[in-house]
Amino acid sequence: MRLFRLLAVAGLLAVYGLADAGSGQARAASVENFRQGGWNGHAYTDDNSGLFSTCVASANYRSGISLYVQVDTGYNWAIGFSAPHWTMKPGADIPLQYRIDRGAWQQGVAKATSNNLARMQMPQDGYIITRFRRGRTLYVNDGSYNYEFRLTGTSRLMARMAKCVERNSVRFGAAPAMDAVVANTPGGLGSTPPAQAASPASPAADPQLAVEATQALFNLMGSAGLSGLKLIPDGQREEDLNGLHAVAADEARTIVAHIFALGSYTSELELMSLVVADSQKSCSDGSFSSGSEKITEGGKEIYTSYANCETGDHQLIERVAIIGRKAGGVFIYGVADTYVGEGGGAPVTPPELTDPDFYAAAAEAAE
Helix, strand or coil, X not given: CCCCCCCCCCCCCCHHHHHHHHHCCCCEEEEEEEEECCEEEEEEEECCCCCEEEEEEEEECCCCCEEEEEEECCCCEEEEEECCCCCCCCCCEEEEEXXXXXXXXXXXXXXXXXXXXXXXXXXCCHHHHHHHHHCCEEEEECCCCEEEEECXXXXXXXXXXXXXXXXXXXXXXXXXXXXXXXXXXXXXXXCCCCCCCCCCCCCCXXXXXXXXXXXXXXXXXXXXXXXXXXXCCXXXXXXXXXXXXXXXXXXXXXXXXXXXXXXXCCCHHHHHHHHHHHHHHHCCCCEEEEEEEEEEECCEEEEEEEEEEEECCEEEEEEEEEEECCCCCEEEEEEEEEEECHHHCCCECCCCCCHHHHHHHHHHHCC
């Protein structure tokens, strides 16, 4: 069950700073502009030598963080993150973990090239770049926060970036490729590095929000009359549930509660569409159906959805409720019920939880 970690991300990219940092040159001049889907691209030459150095494309989101992709004359590539409100120490190294969709977590190091721009060299093996081209979502964790980037149109983007490099290398000649990243003082994205820091072992949930979400989860279970579910600490869960604020489960049912603070997402509708789309993607081998609806329960507006995946004698039904939070932002509650028929092994059937009971419990949970 993979319902959440849908942090909306956004912002304005400092592409000139990226071009300077990637080329290793003092200054860069833009010699070509292009647009590929939602990505804005530029080609740069070094002002001193006049040689072509790099192509950079950026995707601008709405909540303050931007994602960019860079390809140099040797077809080495890097990604980066920028936000105008960040206050990083230039030159600091930021240990990151990242993955694409359901792929394994990878280790990386981003370097703060300015106080609001960080750049991470990517591996040259075909596995990562193939996942980047074909993937839906890039997840990043810096030890304190989780970030999520929708990868829209990246297959055509990378083909266009290769064309950018080829064309401008012929026009201007090719400058030396990027240098390897050298470790320095570690820190987090958007912040001045602490005195001591380590690479995160796994995506971490905000402790205060985790306490609040755990209480809300207990309230929901009590209101819905659910029993026998065990609270599972972060790090002891299935991989796709790590980083969520609160999770309880038994053999047949998993219930989660997660908080999105104000400003960390675009809209409830976008969150819900991402949830349903992700459920559909994970049901690639089965029969899938879904639906969503905005309802009113106890005087509160609730965005609801269901997703049903049937594969042979196995059935997974996921239900989600998104409801406003008094302190700002939203709670997301999810219930995933697993059914196994006799042909799939030992039969599994969770206790009944009707939609009205679930929605009523969600409306009361944060009171």
